[in-house]
Amino acid sequence: MENFSPISASIGGAMIGLAAVWLMASVGRIAGISGILGGMIQKNDNKAWRLSFFIGLIIGPQFMAAIDPRILTIEFPVEGPFLIIGAILVGIGTQLGNGCTSGHGICGNALSSRRSILATITFMTTGIVTVLLTKVIGGV
Amino acid sequence: MKISVSCLLAGILFGCGLTVSQMINPAKVISFLDISGNWDPSLAFVMGAALTVTFIGYRTVFNRKLPLFVDKFQVPARKDIDTKLILGASVFGIGWGITGLCPGPAIASISFGGNNSIIFVTTMTTTIFVYRYINSKV
Numbered sequence: 435m436e437n438f439s440p441i442s443a444s445i446g447g448a449m450i451g452l453a454a455v456w457l458m459a460s461v462g463r464i465a466g467i468s469g470i471l472g473g474m475i476q477k478n479d480n481k482a483w484r485l486s487f488f489i490g491l492i493i494g495p496q497f498m499a500a501i502d503p504r505i506l507t508i509e510f511p512v513e514g515p516f517l518i519i520g521a522i523l524v525g526i527g528t529q530l531g532n533g534c535t536s537g538h539g540i541c542g543n544a545l546s547s548r549r550s551i552l553a554t555i556t557f558m559t560t561g562i563v564t565v566l567l568t569k570v571i572g573g574v
Numbered sequence: 575m576k577i578s579v580s581c582l583l584a585g586i587l588f589g590c591g592l593t594v595s596q597m598i599n600p601a602k603v604i605s606f607l608d609i610s611g612n613w614d615p616s617l618a619f620v621m622g623a624a625l626t627v628t629f630i631g632y633r634t635v636f637n638r639k640l641p642l643f644v645d646k647f648q649v650p651a652r653k654d655i656d657t658k659l660i661l662g663a664s665v666f667g668i669g670w671g672i673t674g675l676c677p678g679p680a681i682a683s684i685s686f687g688g689n690n691s692i693i694f695v696t697t698m699t700t701t702i703f704v705y706r707y708i709n710s711k712v
Contacts, residue, residue, distance in 0.1 A: 437602070437605060437614045437616070438614055438615060438616055439596065439616045440615075440616060440619045442594055442595060442596065442616075443595045443596070443616040443617065443619035443620045443623070444619045444620070444622070444623040445594055445595070445623070446590075446591045446592065446593070446594035446595020446596070446597065446620055446623075447591065447595055447619060447620035447621065447622065447623030447624040447625075447627075448591070448623045448624065448626075448627050449587055449588075449590055449591030449594060449595075450587075450588055450591035450592065450595070450597075450620070450623075450624040450627075451591075451623060451624040451625070451626065451627025451628040451631065452587055452591075452627055452631070453584045453585070453587035453588035453591060454584075454588075454624070454627075454628045454631070455627065455628055455631030455632060455634075455635060456580070456583065456584045456587065457580075457581065457584040458631075458632060458635050458641065458647065459631075459635045459638075459641060459642060460576075460577070460580035460581075460584070460641060460642045460643050461577055461580055461581060461641055461642075461643055461644050462640075462641035462644050462646055462647040462648050462649075463648055464648070464649065464650065465584065465588065467676075467677040467678040467681065468677045468702065471677060471681075471699060471702055472702050472703075472705075472706050474703075475703050475706050475707065476706070477710075482577065482578055483577050483578065483580075483581040484581075486577075486578040486579070486580075486581035486582040486585065487581040487582070487584055487585040487588075488585060488681060489582060489585060490581065490582040490583060490584060490585020490586040490587075490588070490589060491585040491586075491588055491589045491678065491681055491682050492585075492589065492681065492682060492684060492685055493585075493586060493589065493685070494585060494586040494587065494588060494589020494590045494591075494592070494593065494682060495589050495590070495592070495593040495598060495682055495683070495685065495686065496685060496686075497586065497589075497590055498590050498593040498594060499593075499686070505593055505594070505596075506593070506598070506686040507599075508598055508599040508600065508601070508683060508686075508687060509599060509600065509601035510600050510601070510673070510674070510687075510690045511600055511601055511604050511673070511674050512672060512673055512674075513690055516672055516673070517673055517690060517693055517694055517697075518693065518694075518697050519669075519672065520669040520670075520672035520673030520675065520694070521669065521673070521675075521680075521693070521694045521695075521696075521697035521698040521701065522669070522697060522698075522701050523665050523666065523668050523669030523672070524666055524669035524670060524673070524675065524676065524677065524680075524698050524701075525669075525697070525698040525699070525700070525701025525702045525705065526662070526665055526666075526701055526705060527662050527663065527664070527665030527666025527667070527668070527669055528662065528666050528677060528702070529662065529701075529702055529705040529706065529709075530658050530659075530661055530662030530665065530705075531658065531659050531660075531661070531662020531663040531664075531665070531666055532650070532652075532658075532659065532662065533663075534666060534676050534677050534678070535670070535676040535677075535678065536676075536677070536678050538663070539621060539625075540621070540624045540625055540628055541628060541632075542650070543625055543629075544625055544628035544629040544631075544632050545632065545649065547650070547653075548653055548655065549650075549652060549653065549654075549655060549659055552655060552659065552660070552663070553659055553660075553662075553663040554663075556660055556663035556664055556667060557663045557664070557666050557667030557670060558607075558667065559667065560663070560664045560665075560666075560667030560668050560671065561607045561667040561668070561670045561671040562607050562608075562609055562671070563671070564607075564667065564668045564670075564671025564672055565604055565607040565608045565671045566608075566609075566610055568671070568672065569608070569610070569611070
Protein backbone atom coordinates (compact mmCIF):
# COMPACT_ATOMS: atom_id res chain seq x y z
CA MET A 435 0.00 0.00 0.00
CA GLU A 436 2.99 2.37 -0.37
CA ASN A 437 1.27 4.31 -3.17
CA PHE A 438 -1.92 4.86 -1.18
CA SER A 439 -3.03 8.49 -1.65
CA PRO A 440 -6.43 9.00 -0.02
CA ILE A 441 -6.27 12.81 0.17
CA SER A 442 -5.49 13.57 -3.48
CA ALA A 443 -7.89 10.76 -4.44
CA SER A 444 -10.71 12.37 -2.45
CA ILE A 445 -10.00 15.89 -3.73
CA GLY A 446 -9.84 14.64 -7.34
CA GLY A 447 -12.99 12.58 -6.82
CA ALA A 448 -14.83 15.61 -5.45
CA MET A 449 -13.78 17.62 -8.53
CA ILE A 450 -15.13 14.88 -10.80
CA GLY A 451 -18.37 14.95 -8.79
CA LEU A 452 -18.63 18.75 -9.09
CA ALA A 453 -18.11 18.48 -12.85
CA ALA A 454 -20.95 15.94 -13.07
CA VAL A 455 -23.23 18.16 -10.95
CA TRP A 456 -22.41 21.24 -13.04
CA LEU A 457 -23.15 19.38 -16.30
CA MET A 458 -26.56 18.40 -14.94
CA ALA A 459 -27.27 21.87 -13.51
CA SER A 460 -26.32 23.70 -16.70
CA VAL A 461 -27.33 21.44 -19.59
CA GLY A 462 -29.31 18.66 -17.88
CA ARG A 463 -26.96 15.89 -18.95
CA ILE A 464 -25.40 12.85 -17.33
CA ALA A 465 -21.58 13.00 -17.26
CA GLY A 466 -21.15 9.55 -18.75
CA ILE A 467 -18.13 9.62 -21.03
CA SER A 468 -18.99 6.59 -23.17
CA GLY A 469 -22.51 7.95 -23.70
CA ILE A 470 -21.34 11.46 -24.58
CA LEU A 471 -18.88 9.94 -27.04
CA GLY A 472 -21.37 7.51 -28.60
CA GLY A 473 -23.84 10.35 -29.10
CA MET A 474 -21.38 12.06 -31.44
CA ILE A 475 -22.74 10.00 -34.34
CA GLN A 476 -26.36 10.19 -33.25
CA LYS A 477 -28.74 11.80 -35.72
CA ASN A 478 -30.89 14.76 -34.65
CA ASP A 479 -28.68 15.63 -31.76
CA ASN A 480 -26.71 18.77 -31.04
CA LYS A 481 -23.03 17.79 -31.06
CA ALA A 482 -21.53 21.10 -29.93
CA TRP A 483 -21.98 20.45 -26.22
CA ARG A 484 -20.36 17.02 -26.56
CA LEU A 485 -17.38 18.45 -28.43
CA SER A 486 -16.96 21.29 -25.91
CA PHE A 487 -16.95 18.79 -23.07
CA PHE A 488 -14.25 16.67 -24.74
CA ILE A 489 -12.07 19.69 -25.48
CA GLY A 490 -12.28 20.52 -21.76
CA LEU A 491 -11.54 16.94 -20.77
CA ILE A 492 -8.40 16.94 -22.91
CA ILE A 493 -7.03 20.33 -21.81
CA GLY A 494 -8.00 19.89 -18.12
CA PRO A 495 -4.97 17.78 -17.18
CA GLN A 496 -2.63 20.42 -18.63
CA PHE A 497 -3.90 22.97 -16.11
CA MET A 498 -2.91 20.62 -13.30
CA ALA A 499 0.45 19.98 -14.96
CA ALA A 500 1.12 23.73 -14.78
CA ILE A 501 1.17 23.27 -10.99
CA ASP A 502 3.21 20.05 -11.01
CA PRO A 503 4.37 18.53 -14.34
CA ARG A 504 5.12 15.15 -12.68
CA ILE A 505 1.39 14.62 -12.29
CA LEU A 506 1.14 13.61 -15.97
CA THR A 507 3.71 10.83 -15.71
CA ILE A 508 1.71 7.69 -16.38
CA GLU A 509 2.49 4.05 -17.01
CA PHE A 510 0.71 1.56 -19.27
CA PRO A 511 0.72 -2.01 -17.94
CA VAL A 512 0.04 -3.39 -21.44
CA GLU A 513 0.85 -2.20 -24.93
CA GLY A 514 0.35 -3.35 -28.51
CA PRO A 515 -2.21 -6.10 -29.21
CA PHE A 516 -3.46 -6.28 -25.60
CA LEU A 517 -4.08 -2.55 -25.56
CA ILE A 518 -6.10 -2.86 -28.78
CA ILE A 519 -8.10 -5.86 -27.54
CA GLY A 520 -8.80 -3.98 -24.30
CA ALA A 521 -9.97 -0.90 -26.20
CA ILE A 522 -12.35 -3.00 -28.31
CA LEU A 523 -13.77 -4.66 -25.18
CA VAL A 524 -14.21 -1.27 -23.48
CA GLY A 525 -15.92 0.06 -26.63
CA ILE A 526 -18.35 -2.85 -27.02
CA GLY A 527 -18.95 -3.29 -23.30
CA THR A 528 -19.85 0.34 -22.61
CA GLN A 529 -22.30 0.46 -25.52
CA LEU A 530 -23.91 -2.89 -24.75
CA GLY A 531 -24.15 -2.00 -21.05
CA ASN A 532 -25.05 1.69 -21.61
CA GLY A 533 -22.29 3.14 -19.48
CA CYS A 534 -18.85 3.12 -17.96
CA THR A 535 -17.12 4.12 -14.73
CA SER A 536 -18.50 7.65 -14.95
CA GLY A 537 -22.02 7.07 -16.31
CA HIS A 538 -22.90 4.09 -14.14
CA GLY A 539 -20.23 4.30 -11.44
CA ILE A 540 -20.77 7.94 -10.52
CA CYS A 541 -23.86 9.47 -12.12
CA GLY A 542 -26.11 6.40 -12.20
CA ASN A 543 -25.24 5.36 -8.68
CA ALA A 544 -25.84 8.93 -7.49
CA LEU A 545 -29.33 8.60 -8.99
CA SER A 546 -29.73 5.32 -7.06
CA SER A 547 -30.35 3.54 -10.38
CA ARG A 548 -30.69 -0.23 -9.99
CA ARG A 549 -29.15 -0.75 -13.43
CA SER A 550 -26.11 1.32 -12.51
CA ILE A 551 -25.58 -0.32 -9.14
CA LEU A 552 -25.66 -3.75 -10.78
CA ALA A 553 -23.44 -2.63 -13.66
CA THR A 554 -20.88 -1.18 -11.22
CA ILE A 555 -20.74 -4.37 -9.16
CA THR A 556 -20.37 -6.35 -12.39
CA PHE A 557 -17.56 -4.36 -14.01
CA MET A 558 -15.68 -4.07 -10.71
CA THR A 559 -15.89 -7.85 -10.33
CA THR A 560 -14.81 -8.73 -13.87
CA GLY A 561 -12.06 -6.08 -13.66
CA ILE A 562 -10.68 -7.59 -10.45
CA VAL A 563 -10.94 -11.14 -11.82
CA THR A 564 -9.23 -10.11 -15.06
CA VAL A 565 -6.27 -8.60 -13.19
CA LEU A 566 -6.05 -11.75 -11.07
CA LEU A 567 -6.13 -14.02 -14.14
CA THR A 568 -3.56 -11.86 -15.91
CA LYS A 569 -1.22 -12.41 -12.98
CA VAL A 570 -1.85 -16.16 -12.86
CA ILE A 571 -1.41 -16.58 -16.61
CA GLY A 572 1.55 -14.20 -16.70
CA GLY A 573 3.08 -16.14 -13.80
CA VAL A 574 3.81 -13.00 -11.81
CA MET B 575 -22.65 29.85 -26.35
CA LYS B 576 -23.60 29.44 -22.67
CA ILE B 577 -24.07 25.73 -23.34
CA SER B 578 -20.67 25.32 -24.98
CA VAL B 579 -18.86 27.26 -22.25
CA SER B 580 -20.65 25.28 -19.52
CA CYS B 581 -19.68 21.98 -21.11
CA LEU B 582 -16.12 23.15 -21.67
CA LEU B 583 -15.87 24.05 -17.97
CA ALA B 584 -17.42 20.73 -16.93
CA GLY B 585 -14.89 18.92 -19.14
CA ILE B 586 -11.96 20.89 -17.73
CA LEU B 587 -13.04 20.22 -14.14
CA PHE B 588 -13.59 16.54 -14.94
CA GLY B 589 -10.13 16.32 -16.54
CA CYS B 590 -8.53 18.11 -13.59
CA GLY B 591 -10.24 15.72 -11.17
CA LEU B 592 -9.06 12.66 -13.10
CA THR B 593 -5.53 14.08 -13.00
CA VAL B 594 -5.43 15.06 -9.31
CA SER B 595 -6.89 11.68 -8.34
CA GLN B 596 -4.45 9.87 -10.69
CA MET B 597 -7.28 7.98 -12.39
CA ILE B 598 -5.39 8.97 -15.56
CA ASN B 599 -2.59 6.56 -14.63
CA PRO B 600 -3.48 3.04 -15.87
CA ALA B 601 -0.89 1.47 -13.55
CA LYS B 602 -2.62 3.08 -10.55
CA VAL B 603 -6.00 1.72 -11.72
CA ILE B 604 -4.55 -1.77 -12.05
CA SER B 605 -3.03 -1.60 -8.55
CA PHE B 606 -6.55 -0.78 -7.27
CA LEU B 607 -8.07 -3.78 -9.08
CA ASP B 608 -5.19 -6.01 -7.94
CA ILE B 609 -6.64 -6.91 -4.55
CA SER B 610 -4.41 -9.97 -4.15
CA GLY B 611 -1.19 -8.01 -4.68
CA ASN B 612 0.17 -4.75 -3.37
CA TRP B 613 -3.33 -3.30 -3.12
CA ASP B 614 -3.78 0.46 -3.50
CA PRO B 615 -7.29 1.40 -2.33
CA SER B 616 -6.97 5.04 -3.48
CA LEU B 617 -9.51 4.72 -6.28
CA ALA B 618 -12.18 3.70 -3.82
CA PHE B 619 -11.70 7.20 -2.35
CA VAL B 620 -12.04 8.74 -5.82
CA MET B 621 -15.30 6.90 -6.40
CA GLY B 622 -16.51 7.57 -2.86
CA ALA B 623 -15.85 11.31 -3.01
CA ALA B 624 -17.23 11.68 -6.54
CA LEU B 625 -20.34 9.72 -5.63
CA THR B 626 -20.96 11.68 -2.42
CA VAL B 627 -20.66 15.06 -4.17
CA THR B 628 -22.83 13.93 -7.08
CA PHE B 629 -25.45 12.32 -4.85
CA ILE B 630 -25.93 15.52 -2.84
CA GLY B 631 -25.39 17.84 -5.81
CA TYR B 632 -27.96 16.13 -8.05
CA ARG B 633 -30.59 16.43 -5.35
CA THR B 634 -29.90 20.13 -5.01
CA VAL B 635 -30.03 20.55 -8.80
CA PHE B 636 -33.32 18.65 -9.09
CA ASN B 637 -34.92 21.10 -6.68
CA ARG B 638 -35.08 23.35 -9.72
CA LYS B 639 -37.64 22.53 -12.39
CA LEU B 640 -35.20 23.05 -15.26
CA PRO B 641 -31.48 23.17 -15.96
CA LEU B 642 -29.96 26.65 -16.38
CA PHE B 643 -29.47 26.71 -20.15
CA VAL B 644 -31.74 24.05 -21.70
CA ASP B 645 -35.40 23.13 -21.36
CA LYS B 646 -35.15 19.67 -19.81
CA PHE B 647 -33.14 17.25 -17.66
CA GLN B 648 -32.19 14.16 -19.66
CA VAL B 649 -31.94 11.40 -17.09
CA PRO B 650 -32.11 7.73 -18.14
CA ALA B 651 -35.47 6.30 -17.12
CA ARG B 652 -34.81 2.59 -17.64
CA LYS B 653 -35.16 0.36 -14.61
CA ASP B 654 -35.16 -3.09 -16.20
CA ILE B 655 -32.25 -5.44 -15.65
CA ASP B 656 -31.45 -7.28 -18.89
CA THR B 657 -28.75 -9.59 -20.21
CA LYS B 658 -27.23 -6.81 -22.32
CA LEU B 659 -26.56 -4.71 -19.23
CA ILE B 660 -24.77 -7.51 -17.38
CA LEU B 661 -22.95 -8.78 -20.46
CA GLY B 662 -21.89 -5.24 -21.42
CA ALA B 663 -20.68 -4.36 -17.92
CA SER B 664 -18.78 -7.69 -17.77
CA VAL B 665 -17.06 -7.09 -21.10
CA PHE B 666 -16.23 -3.50 -20.16
CA GLY B 667 -14.73 -4.70 -16.86
CA ILE B 668 -12.50 -7.19 -18.69
CA GLY B 669 -11.19 -4.48 -21.03
CA TRP B 670 -10.66 -2.18 -18.04
CA GLY B 671 -8.82 -4.95 -16.16
CA ILE B 672 -6.53 -5.72 -19.12
CA THR B 673 -5.53 -2.12 -19.81
CA GLY B 674 -6.28 -0.07 -16.69
CA LEU B 675 -8.13 2.35 -18.97
CA CYS B 676 -11.76 3.41 -19.07
CA PRO B 677 -13.18 6.02 -21.49
CA GLY B 678 -12.77 9.23 -19.43
CA PRO B 679 -9.14 8.83 -18.36
CA ALA B 680 -8.19 7.46 -21.80
CA ILE B 681 -9.52 10.54 -23.59
CA ALA B 682 -8.10 12.87 -20.93
CA SER B 683 -4.63 11.37 -21.50
CA ILE B 684 -4.31 11.90 -25.25
CA SER B 685 -2.25 15.09 -24.93
CA PHE B 686 0.43 13.43 -22.79
CA GLY B 687 -0.01 9.64 -22.95
CA GLY B 688 1.83 9.18 -26.23
CA ASN B 689 1.05 6.48 -28.77
CA ASN B 690 -0.58 4.17 -26.25
CA SER B 691 -3.28 6.74 -25.48
CA ILE B 692 -3.83 7.52 -29.14
CA ILE B 693 -4.08 3.82 -30.09
CA PHE B 694 -6.49 3.09 -27.25
CA VAL B 695 -8.76 6.10 -27.87
CA THR B 696 -8.81 5.58 -31.65
CA THR B 697 -9.68 1.89 -31.31
CA MET B 698 -12.29 2.48 -28.61
CA THR B 699 -13.94 5.36 -30.48
CA THR B 700 -14.03 3.41 -33.76
CA THR B 701 -15.57 0.44 -31.97
CA ILE B 702 -18.21 2.64 -30.32
CA PHE B 703 -19.11 4.38 -33.60
CA VAL B 704 -19.31 1.08 -35.53
CA TYR B 705 -21.45 -0.41 -32.76
CA ARG B 706 -23.83 2.57 -32.80
CA TYR B 707 -23.99 2.58 -36.60
CA ILE B 708 -24.83 -1.12 -36.80
CA ASN B 709 -27.30 -0.74 -33.96
CA SER B 710 -29.10 2.07 -35.77
CA LYS B 711 -29.50 -0.14 -38.89
CA VAL B 712 -30.97 -3.26 -37.27
